[in-house]
Amino acid sequence: MDDAAFSQLLLSEEDLEESFFGEEPSAAYDPVFVSGDASGRAIVDLTNMLTHGTHPETTHHASALFTNIVGSVVFHHVARFGSGACRQVYQELFAAVRDCAHYRMGLNDGVELDIARVAVEPVELGDGGFLVRWLSAVDHFRIETAWVIVPADDVLSFVNARVPDTSEIHRLARVAVDRVVDLTGTS
Numbered sequence: 001m002d003d004a005a006f007s008q009l010l011l012s013e014e015d016l017e018e019s020f021f022g023e024e025p026s027a028a029y030d031p032v033f034v035s036g037d038a039s040g041r042a043i044v045d046l047t048n049m050l051t052h053g054t055h056p057e058t059t060h061h062a063s064a065l066f067t068n069i070v071g072s073v074v075f076h077h078v079a080r081f082g083s084g085a086c087r088q089v090y091q092e093l094f095a096a097v098r099d100c101a102h103y104r105m106g107l108n109d110g111v112e113l114d115i116a117r118v119a120v121e122p123v124e125l126g127d128g129g130f131l132v133r134w135l136s137a138v139d140h141f142r143i144e145t146a147w148v149i150v151p152a153d154d155v156l157s158f159v160n161a162r163v164p165d166t167s168e169i170h171r172l173a174r175v176a177v178d179r180v181v182d183l184t185g186t187s
Contacts, residue, residue, distance in 0.1 A: 009179050011179075033104075040100050115136045116135050125174060133145070
């Protein structure tokens with residue numbers, strides 16, 4: 001599967017229940033660790049690595065970003081790894097999330113977010129994954145986000161959503177993992 005075919009694994013505007021618009025992922029994100037738990041640095045480094053496909057064992061990667069006029073955001077990253085690295089990256093990300101109570105990160109537009117972990121729970125998708133809920137604060141604004149990270153064989157799917165309906169992250173993650181299974185034949 002080449003990179004163009006691999007991008008078919010991404011969520012699309014049609015998968016989203018609200019009206020969203022696709023954007024260039026790297027233009028909006030590229031966080032940097034500012035302060036907080038050391039595991040926060042690992043989270044930032046690992047999410048950047050997934051976004052840009054820079055892990056040495058990455059064989060394919062793709063990212064999508066969707067926004068809408070009411071402020072909802074959906075990021076989706078998929079990466080295929082060689083040499084068993086998918087499980088290793090998943091475990092590193094899970095350990096960092098589990099160990100991180102809070103951290104501060106900066107975006108490339110100069111905004112800094114204080115981020116606190118609210119909850120971590122397992123999800124029964126792919127080879128087993130997890131959901132983490134975060135509360136981010138910027139000045140007097142509070143932003144709730146949720147991530148679902150799921151390995152399926154050698155492909156890691158990462159859905160990051162800021163949407164009002166908390167069940168939507170589960171639906172999007174299921175769509176994403178089902179697409180990986182359908183298009184790659186993984187289980």
